[in-house]
Amino acid sequence: MVSNQEREFLSGRRVAYLATADARAVPHVVPVCFALSGETLYVTIDEKPKRTTGMPLKRLRNIAENPAVAMVVDRYDEDWSRLAWVELRGQVSIEPVGPALEALAERYPQYRAEPPPGPLLRLAVSDAVVWSAGER
Amino acid sequence: MVSNQEREFLSGRRVAYLATADARAVPHVVPVCFALSGETLYVTIDEKPKRTTGMPLKRLRNIAENPAVAMVVDRYDEDWSRLAWVELRGQVSIEPVGPALEALAERYPQYRAEPPPGPLLRLAVSDAVVWSAGER
Numbered sequence: 591m592v593s594n595q596e597r598e599f600l601s602g603r604r605v606a607y608l609a610t611a612d613a614r615a616v617p618h619v620v621p622v623c624f625a626l627s628g629e630t631l632y633v634t635i636d637e638k639p640k641r642t643t644g645m646p647l648k649r650l651r652n653i654a655e656n657p658a659v660a661m662v663v664d665r666y667d668e669d670w671s672r673l674a675w676v677e678l679r680g681q682v683s684i685e686p687v688g689p690a691l692e693a694l695a696e697r698y699p700q701y702r703a704e705p706p707p708g709p710l711l712r713l714a715v716s717d718a719v720v721w722s723a724g725e726r
Numbered sequence: 727m728v729s730n731q732e733r734e735f736l737s738g739r740r741v742a743y744l745a746t747a748d749a750r751a752v753p754h755v756v757p758v759c760f761a762l763s764g765e766t767l768y769v770t771i772d773e774k775p776k777r778t779t780g781m782p783l784k785r786l787r788n789i790a791e792n793p794a795v796a797m798v799v800d801r802y803d804e805d806w807s808r809l810a811w812v813e814l815r816g817q818v819s820i821e822p823v824g825p826a827l828e829a830l831a832e833r834y835p836q837y838r839a840e841p842p843p844g845p846l847l848r849l850a851v852s853d854a855v856v857w858s859a860g861e862r
Contacts, residue, residue, distance in 0.1 A: 605802045609745035609755035615792050617753050619745035621800040621811050656751050664757040666741045670836050675757050700806050 610652035674722035746788035763829035810858035
C-alpha cells in the first residue's frame with residue numbers, strides 16, 4: 591500500500607535506484623525509470639542483454655534467483671535540511687510491457703517516441719520508509 | 727582499482743545510492759554522501775540510530791551480517807542519450823571518521839560546518855561497471 595504522501599513524492603521524481611541481490615546476498619544497484627499505476631509500481635529494464643555474452647542482465651538473473659528488491663527515490667539539495675527520500679521494498683515479478691505502457695508514457699515523453707521493449711518489473715510493495723531531514 | 731574515467735565521473739556527482747543486503751539476501755538501498763581519497767572510497771552514514779528502538783541503522787546491521795555492497799552514481803538528463811552511471815561493488819568495513827574527514831569536507835562544505843559523527847563505511851572496490859547511453 592502506497593500512501594498519498596509517498597505517491598506525491600514519487601510522482602515528482604524522474605529516476606529511482608533499484609537494488610537486487612543474488613542468492614549469495616551480493617547486492618546490485620542501478621538507476622531505473624518507473625511509474626505508479628494505481629497500487630502497482632512498474633520499473634523499466636530497457637537495456638538489451640549484453641551482446642558480448644548473450645547473458646540476461648544481472649538484475650534479471652538476480653530476480654530469477656531472488657525476487658526481493660528495494661527501490662529508493664530521493665530529493666537532493668545542497669541545503670541539507672531539504673533532503674528527503676522514500677524507500678520501497680517488496681517482491682518483483684517480470685512481465686511484458688502491456689498495459690503499463692500508458693502509465694510510463696504519461697510520465698516519460700521519451701517512451702511515447704520509443705516504447706520500452708520490456709520486460710518490465712512489477713513491484714508488490716510490502717514496506718515503505720519515508721525519511722526527510724526536516725523531520726529528524 | 728578505480729579508473730581515471732570513473733574517478734572523474736564520481737567527482738562530479740553529489741550523491742550515491744548504496745545497496746546492502748541482509749543474510750537472507752533482502753536488499754536495502756539509501757542515498758549517501760561519499761568521497762574518494764586515493765584508492766579508497768568513503769561513504770557517510772550520518773544519521774543517528776533510531777531513537778524509538780535504539781537499534782543500529784538497518785544498513786549497519788546488514789553490513790555486520792554481510793559486508794558485500796554495491797553503490798551507483800548516475801547522471802540523469804531528459805535527453806536520454808546523455809544518461810550515464812557507474813556502479814562500484816565490493817566489501818565495506820565500518821570505521822570512525824578519522825582521516826577521511828578531510829576528503830569529505832573538501833567535497834561537502836556542509837561537513838566543514840558540522841563534521842559527520844560517524845561511523846563511516848570504507849569500500850574496497852572489487853568491481854566497477856561503467857554505462858553510458860552514448861556507448862550503447
